[in-house]
Amino acid sequence: MGSIVEQQKKFQWDSTMSVGVEDLDRDHRFLVTLIDRLASMDDLGDAAEVEHVLDELVRYTQEHFEREEEYMEATGYPDLPHHRQLHETMVKKIDDLRVQFFLGEKEHIGRQTLDFLTHWLHDHVLGEDMKYHPERRDPS
Numbered sequence: 001m002g003s004i005v006e007q008q009k010k011f012q013w014d015s016t017m018s019v020g021v022e023d024l025d026r027d028h029r030f031l032v033t034l035i036d037r038l039a040s041m042d043d044l045g046d047a048a049e050v051e052h053v054l055d056e057l058v059r060y061t062q063e064h065f066e067r068e069e070e071y072m073e074a075t076g077y078p079d080l081p082h083h084r085q086l087h088e089t090m091v092k093k094i095d096d097l098r099v100q101f102f103l104g105e106k107e108h109i110g111r112q113t114l115d116f117l118t119h120w121l122h123d124h125v126l127g128e129d130m131k132y133h134p135e136r137r138d139p140s
Helices: 004-009 022-044 047-074 080-102 110-132
Strands: none
Touching: 022 047, 022 110, 047 080, 047 110, 080 110
């Protein structure tokens, strides 16, 4: 089995993850990049850089969720309350991970956390976010 970096490099944004909205696709690509950077830094043991990337991940995730929710509101997406709740849960989880790392409760981010971030982003984009894709959205 490869290192965290080798495993993480396998998770890359590709066109199958496109939600059909360029600004949101750009956000998703950047979130993938942040998770990849986090894996690289954690594998190298650079705690200061890990802290920086975790801060950026929390900040950018919040900004992305705001943009996504504004898009859903503007297009009348009917499941916005549920989607907003998913976002709130994820922001809390990422922030909790960041706090644990900052307080020294976690020495490294670790494979489990990176797997969680990777799978959550992948599953959220391909599952929940695809529901608002302009060409796939249920017209009802």
